[in-house]
Amino acid sequence: MKITFHGAAREVTGSCHRVQTGDGTVLLDCGMIQGGRERHERNREPFPFAVDRVDAVVLSHAHIDHSGRLPVLVKAGYRGPIFATEPTVKLCEILLPDSGRIQEEDARWKIKRLKKKGEAHEWVRPLYTEDDAMAALERFVPVPFDEPHDLGPIGSVSFVKAGHILGAAIVDLRLGDDAQRLTFSGDLGVEGARLMGAPQAVECPEFLLMESTYGDRSREETGDRTEILHRIIEATIDRGGKVVIPSFAVGRTQAILARINDLVESGKLSGVPVYVDSPMAAAATRVFELHPEAYSEEARRLLRLGDQPLEFPGLRITSSVEESIAINKSRTPCVIISASGMCTAGRVKHHLKHNISDPNSTVLFVGYQARGTLGRVIQSGTDPVRIFGEWYPVRARIETIEGFSAHADREELLAWFESLGGPPRRTWIVHGEEDAAESLAEALASQFGAKVDVPHKDQTFSLG
């Protein structure tokens, strides 16, 4: 048996690992490489393995850096099943076609630019289309949490709750006749997150693949985030302004809603209209509501007491363009949560346009803003800013609440490893920038005597 690391090796995105046994081949994740044009182009490189020799794909969770290259895999000839938890399947039904539309849009934009310059453009192709994404979705097979699913002669797979986002799983493989265990952490969640919570414990496997996004960092303690959110919303509403929260449609939006729910349910906030204005976020929120079994213990406890965390008086989830325009025309103070999370596209740009020059309003960032995005430009205090080709003076207050990340930090990663009761025979650190991965590897080796490697891209190890 052997394992080869094809992606998220000494970097964060493009998760993809291939496990070969004498009886077949399993691919763990098939994610998009993200972060700038150059990295994105790497998604076009052919897979460095025979796609038609892969017998099964197992997907840890819906995030695009884990799922986003599945349409490419299917386009390249993969005809087997893609196993994932049910919420992951439902979230992929939203995320992958959207990703296809983005690829098509990018290609159209590129063609337009080349035409303008009088250069050849016939070679431009989208990485994949919405139709390619639909074809990939046909291969998905939902598997319940905590129930071993038969993979034929290869062995079996179980999904264990990882926290992180809805449906996110730790992948537990049992391989071959002697059922050797290989566990892939996927992305691990955060203790005390309002909806998803911490990863569940698993028994120590023989072989472990572990993420390291925050392998060298601790989450900054910024105080009670719900209370900070409360203060910002209350002050803005008192001034008669609007709070615009740019947020990712899947995960972050629902995490913020759950916090606002707590403020409303505890009587700290009342009579404030809260809009979720993003068709994707609306669809994702419905998936969350359909799968409360995937929530954390605490969220399920509150649910049993009758508190739907994503439903409260004043909440309006809007999908239509007309509704979106109506929010902009209304002068009533309100909270608007809208995508995209970094203000690069989507309806949030309209809300920014209408509110950024209003001294009574607030733009509130709750997620990472990458360099070069409109979100980063606004966050860093640039004034004026350009939106849809026009310049707007920045008069609204610009606020940021840190620490809403859905990733375990260094202490939590170490605690999860310790909870295995190990160490495993071998551990590989993936899904982290080089420094983060090396730092976590060193800690695991020195604190727990673990035999740890940080694999390079396409490096193979034998599971002997």
Ligand code: ZN
């Ligand atoms: Zn993730």
